[in-house]
Structure formats: structure tokens, C-alpha cells
Amino acid sequence: MQSPVNASGKRPARRSYDARRRRQLAAESLHSVRTHARELFLTQGFGATTIAQIARAAGVSAESVYKNFGSKAGLVRAIYEESLLGAGGPPAEQRSDLAQKTESDPVRLMERFGRFTTEISPIGAPVYLLIRDAAASGDASMAALLRDVDEARYRRMLHNARQLVGRGLLRPGLTEAEAADVMFTSTAAELYETLVIKREWSAERYGTFIARTLAANLL
Structure with missing residues (x-):
């Protein structure tokens, strides 16, 4: 399907998908997860802290935390690194x-x-x-x-x-x-x-x- 012609007779340039912006937002989300996880782990301890708590604090789903870090231990590894x-x-x-x-x-x-x-x-x-x-x-x-x-x-x-x-x-x-x-x-x-x-x-x-x-x- 062709782009519509504007009043000047020219087709407007397609808006390119901003992959860089998407990567930036993803990186910021992961950083937020690590930051909140660090605070909770150091305040409550490893055993008392749950992925659900971390996800709520970071404003993401628990599923996304598991997807990106695998487990609580994987999240601690990422924080340490x-x-x-x-x-x-x-x-x-x-x-x-x-x-x-x-x-x-x-x-x-x-x-x-x-x-x-x-x-x-x-x-x-x-x-x-x-x-x-x-x-x-x-x-x-x-x-x-x-x-x-x-x-x-x-x-x-x-x-x-x-x-x-x-x-x-x-x-x-x-x-x-x-x-x-x-x-x-x-x-x-x-x-x-x-x-x-x-x-x-x-x-x-x-x-x-x-x-x-x-x-x-x-x-």
C-alpha cells in the first residue's frame, strides 16, 4: 500500500521505527529492576525478598524479571556484575x-x-x-x-x-x-x-x- 500524497504532491516520508529508543527504554527498565532489587535485597535479605516484590517496586511484571534474569540468583549476579x-x-x-x-x-x-x-x-x-x-x-x-x-x-x-x-x-x-x-x-x-x-x-x-x-x- 502506497503512502498518501500530501497537498504538495509529495508522499510524506515514512516514520522509521525507532529501535534505538526502544533499546534505551528496555535498558532503563532493566536498570530500574536492578536498582529496586538491590535495595530490597540489602534491606530485607535474600530469602525474604521475592521476585513479585521487586517487580512491583520497579513497575514491571514478574514474568519480565524472570525472562531477563532467570531467577533471584541471576538477578543478584547481575547486580554484583x-x-x-x-x-x-x-x-x-x-x-x-x-x-x-x-x-x-x-x-x-x-x-x-x-x-x-x-x-x-x-x-x-x-x-x-x-x-x-x-x-x-x-x-x-x-x-x-x-x-x-x-x-x-x-x-x-x-x-x-x-x-x-x-x-x-x-x-x-x-x-x-x-x-x-x-x-x-x-x-x-x-x-x-x-x-x-x-x-x-x-x-x-x-x-x-x-x-x-x-x-x-x-x-
Whole structure:
């Protein structure tokens, strides 16, 4: 069927389907689900929070939550992975890789690692602790997620250690496995829990401590 001719004798251009706008709205909806889910999980706990509650808070159907995240554990995984991006701008992992490639002073590099920790830990550590506690309560899906999260974090620390070894920035005799263990321990959510949540350190003080700990043990 042809478009009608307007008064000027020309057919008006068809309105193209705005796929980009649709994708944007879908992304905003998923972000709303993650945001409300995070608030409910951290306030009520994993077991007490239902998909139906999350869906109501986000203004979507429970079916759409299941369709996009699969399960409560899948939703927690998405929230945790989002936290690793950092507070905005390029993902923190990309900025960390860039710092490792461009920073020539190893002490300043450790300070940048500390700043990344300051940025990410307040976002990611509470979600990790949620996963840990749900796993400890006997939830099999969260126990599996905990293993996945720990393995992924260790692989990331090993990647960082290999970068440092490759550039000759580590103390002589220190292996990449030893360096990875130091970094894995220093970025553990349990350390954040002890110093920031329990001892009420500021995030900035905590990040400085991490930078100095890394420098003392790696350089």
C-alpha cells in the first residue's frame, strides 16, 4: 500500500521505527529492576525478598524479571556484575587496565589501585556479603554464585599480577601467584566489612590502607 500524497504532491516520508529508543527504554527498565532489587535485597535479605516484590517496586511484571534474569540468583549476579563497573564513566576494569599499561611509578600505581577500591567496594562489597550470607544459609544457587564470583575475582587478580610481573614492577623473587594472593586478600569484601562496616572507617581511609598494604607487600 502506497503512502498518501500530501497537498504538495509529495508522499510524506515514512516514520522509521525507532529501535534505538526502544533499546534505551528496555535498558532503563532493566536498570530500574536492578536498582529496586538491590535495595530490597540489602534491606530485607535474600530469602525474604521475592521476585513479585521487586517487580512491583520497579513497575514491571514478574514474568519480565524472570525472562531477563532467570531467577533471584541471576538477578543478584547481575547486580554484583553491575557494581564492578564502578561509579560511572568507563568501566573500572578498563580504567585499571589502562593504569597498569601507562603508570610508570609503581607506588602511584598502587595508589590508583587503592582509589579503585575506594570507588568499587562501597558498591560491590555489600552485594558480595549478601551472596556469602545466603550461601551460608544453605541456598544452593547462591553457593554456586559465590564460587563463581570468587573464581572470577581471583582470575582478575591473577591478570593484574601478570601485568605487574611483565612490566618488572614487583619485588624481585615475588611470583605472580603470590602477588595474586596478596591482591585477592586485600580486595576481599570481608576486609571492607571489618574496617568500614564494623570499625567505621571512611572509604577514603580504607582505600589508602589498601594502597599502602599492596605497596608494602608487592613492591
